[in-house]
Amino acid sequence: MTKKISKAVIAAAGFGTRFLPQTKSMPKEMLPIIDKPVIQYIVEDLVEAGIEDIIIVTGYSKRIIEDHFDKPNEDLLNNLRAGGKAKLHFINEMETIANLANFAYVRQKGPYGTATPLANAAHLIGGDPFIYTFADDLIVSKPNPFKQIIDLYYKLDGIILPCVTISDPKDFERYGVIAGAEIEPGVVKINQIIEKPGKEKAPSNLASVVGYLFTPEIFDYIDRALKHIPKDREFYATDYIIKPMIEDGLPVYGYEIKNSKRYDTGNVVDYLKTVFDFAMQRPDIGPELQQYCKERLLK
16 A cells, blocks of 8 residues: 655755855745745645655754744744734744644754755654655645645655756756656656756756655665765765666656746745745735836836
């Protein structure tokens, strides 16, 4: 019987150097998209998809993430209560955030790379399938991307890599690109994946983004890889986990997320585009922002 997916791991240990000096003391995952940090959008999508337990793998200066998903302190609550009815809704919102899921936090240790957070969280995952994702990569879709890949997992019972179609040459230098046989519209049984191949060497235009849906077999591959990885190599999930699993015949599928728009908040320009798009969709601030943009562009 296919096991229920109720756990997720979020990698949140990066330094966010593109946003220095802001990220010297504030994690990039806590950069606001208007009035909500990036990581909260990820968490809310996971919870909407049925995730109950969320493990956040953190690093230096990341305590603020734990504080955000904790209950509000009494000083803040007293301040809000003193503000009367106009501020009481903030209390309910913060209580809701604290109760979104069961949160656990692990400090990242080990070689640099996308596979290390998985190794750090292994003892909390056990023998269950789970979602692995990143705290600065957003896909807006209906249903949300995690719900889409979980539904596909229950159908195929294999590893699922959410994907998007790319065309910008820069994207072929940033993501893993997959290839394989299409078994149904939008679903590929992967026989090849190349990390950051460049457009000339890319096997297709389907890029693996946002994260992965993994089955527990990956932890054997992680243990094996850690014994042999050279000290000067990055510990990529693509090269050290997914490729060997494909070679061993385990089912690994690529799935093109439907009805989606992707936002990479990990670089400055795309982050600003994300804030702008989200603001324009807000009925309380969108019209005023639109008018300001019109006036500004006419100057």
